[in-house]
Amino acid sequence: MMASLRRLRGLLRKEFLQIWRDPSSLAIAFLLPAVLLFLFGYGVSLDASNVPLALVTQRPSALAASFAGAFEQSSSFRMRRFLTIQEAERAMTDREAQGVVWLPSDFDRRAISGGNAPIGVFVNGVDTNTARIVEGYVQQVWAGWLAQQAAEAGRPAPLPIALQPRVRFNPTVNSRDFIVPGLIAMIMTLSGALLTALVIAREWERGTMEALMVTRVTIREILIAKLIPYFVLGMGGMAATVALGVFRFDVPLRGSLWALTVTSSLFMLAALGMGLLISTVARSQFVAAQIAIIATFLPAFILSGFVFDINSMPWPVQIITYAVAARYFVAILQSTFLAGDVWSVILPNAAALIAIAAIFLGAARALARKRLD
């Protein structure tokens, strides 16, 4: 027992010295998450803003100008005016406009008489996601304008009663608040898996692993000696990333810090376990990095429910998502960041993380052999 502890202490001291002297691990733990968070935090957006839109006013009037003004005030759109519908459609075909808003010649008359001015809206459906967003936004602007007109004229709002959507937990419907927690889960999956997979592959490449193997050290000691330092490093990176999200991207943190810490630790164990599992098959840093990206980063991005809704996936794909640790962590993070400590969300997902971490670490322990074949 004493001898085992001494071996572990020796390995740990070596590992920390290496982390300190070779900055590549520090870069993976701190630099990589920061760069990715900046890149995706600003790059990935589910909001429509500055969407180019063509506006066709067949008969210019004060009312039509007021309507156009409502669009121009919205930061979502950038309006271009056209006199005929044909010109506007051509602009849409050339992708100079994402959609067309058409005020027919009887716009004024019907707006005054019925208070319900019909408009024509054409949306470029090539990009379905944007099309749907544009459609919704146009409707909102239109309904808002109608309601305003009605209020000014002292009339009740036109029927059907415009929906008053109330978005809970993310009042400004700022998609960044929703994206950043998801990004953190995704980025930390990659960082955690890379940390362990790369350092072990590096030991294989440099021949140090072969030399370790013939000492009295056991596989369990080697694995623990990798897990502890990179857990510390990974959690450091996690804290830095969360701080970046809160202070740089102004994402609110409504849940408690300790709930976040505990669940993050579970997730980090799962990510490091995945890296250890990768290291049992990859003996070069290149292969380890390739596997880590394909097996952790991409599923975390696509299958965690952070960008794409899991419920709308076909069931075989849904089943696969249960194996993606990021899925549970995304749910936990979105809850702790935007809603608070919602235990009904956090507890089952934390339980799933424990199970996944146990499976990965157990598999790594079972597959790692103190042999070269």
Add this chain to the structure above:
Amino acid sequence: MPPPNEGAPALRLEDVRRSFRVGKRVVKAIDGITASAAQGAVTGLIGPDGAGKTTLMRLIAGLLRADAGKIEALGIDVARDPLAVQARIGYMPQRFGLYDDLSVRQNLDLYADLQGVPADERPARYAELMRMTALGPFTERRAGRLSGGMKQKLGLACTLVHPPDLLLLDEPTVGVDPVSRRELWQIIDHLTHSAKVTVLFSTAYLDEAERCDAVLLIHEGRLLGGGPPAAFTAQLAGRSFFASAAVSRRRLQERLARAPDVIDAVIQGSRVRVVTGAPTPPDAAALALDLPGLTFAPTPPRFEDAFVARLRALDAAAPSAAAPAAPSAAAAPPSAAVAPPAAASPTEDVIAVTRLTRRFGDFVAVNDVSFHVARGEIFGLLGANGAGKSTTFRMLCGLLPPSEGALRVAGFDLRKAAASARGRIGYMAQKFSLYGDLSVERNLRFFSSVYRLFGARQRRRIDWAVAEFDLASQMSATARDLPLGFKQRLALACALMHEPDILFLDEPTSGVDPLARRDFWRRINALAETGVTVMVTTHFMEEAEYCDRLAIMAQGSVLTEGAPETIKAAARTKARPDPTMEDAFIAMIEAAADAPTQASRP
């Protein structure tokens, strides 16, 4: 001296087998080896690259599991209890795993922790190891900043931090400079004599066999022979001779190799070493017609002679083997298919290097190197790994710009016309840069087309290569699956497709078996005879003997330059009337090391 044999052997191998799957092929890395190593002795595991040395070491260390057979180390069955064996052995892999970011001291601490050396025993143990390895002044230096020889010694120190009963050393001396090599051997001798450690030592250097108490000679996964080295050479008593005659040594060697009853003929210095099938010299009278003034002087046999004799016997027993035919069959002088290079005065230097320097950051890889090579000359760059040979080579091939100095190759200034110069150069890289997935024929076609050979001319050159290098039998085989010697021939053929004036060979015969090496040099000699200039790097001291002239490099500088005989003559002393190239190298390095220290002393 006889090995101290105290009862049971320290290591017993019983019909050990192990194969690996390479693509679709199954390679028998170890093909039924039965052997043993006596306690307290140094047993040499000797064989060319790919013979199975590393696999055998790993099997003994419990890092690989045998397919069949039994391995018993220190009386313990390795397959049953690898941890118990690992607690008592020291194993130093080929590239010992030092942590470059850790200091000498921290590396030692780590292995002391891992091997369970109690804290109170460490100071004494460290002191002894530092004294043994002379690393004392460098304990705070990071391992990554040590020289190759020092790293090797630190690796050995880490392996020895807990005194092992059985020490497995996998090629600790290959590529290490001769001085460090000698120091490593001193440490090993010390261990076996004072600490009664059993050592299993693998090497590709045949001359190291004679330092071992016993030798296991392995070739293609099988044991070719075992026993004390003297027993190997005893069989050849009276069968080794030095031949000299009034013709060029290359002609003499070429002619003798074809003589009946000659098993081996290699150039050594100005003479040719001949091994015969019977204890009589070759019939000088029958050869005198071609070789005026032919004389034979008997010389004691060496280990390599015995190895060659055994390989030849093996070939004779299995004529169907794919191994290259013995020179006696294939030794018709190669046709002069390489056209003598176009006119230029024969005294002109084909390669001229003047005050060449190359720096990488603040590290000087090549420092103020100058030499000249004449047409048709074989010029060698000899030195340990890291001496600056490869960097010099890359600059000569126009692959790397020099930091300072002038380079002229084939009349072109490499700083201005690297591309033109490259068209006249053939280059064979260390690891034979062949396309492993392509067939032999596809490789030939590809490399000839790279050199802009098309149509009839390309066809003609490929036909030439196939005939010249005996490639016909394997034309459709993929390059990856070829035996090492065959790969080497193919790589040489590819480098010669465009009939270059100059041939650069980077460690060409590193690790191939002695027969393949002889075959290779026979071809190189023939090329040189047709006027091709050959430049070769090597860390094999023996290989230097094949060169007309050579430059010995250490730490980026040329220590000396000249004909092998001249260099060896300079190291001649009363105590050592016939120094080897290695002796000369060591004398040179010691002289270079002494000079500055003496100068700095008041």
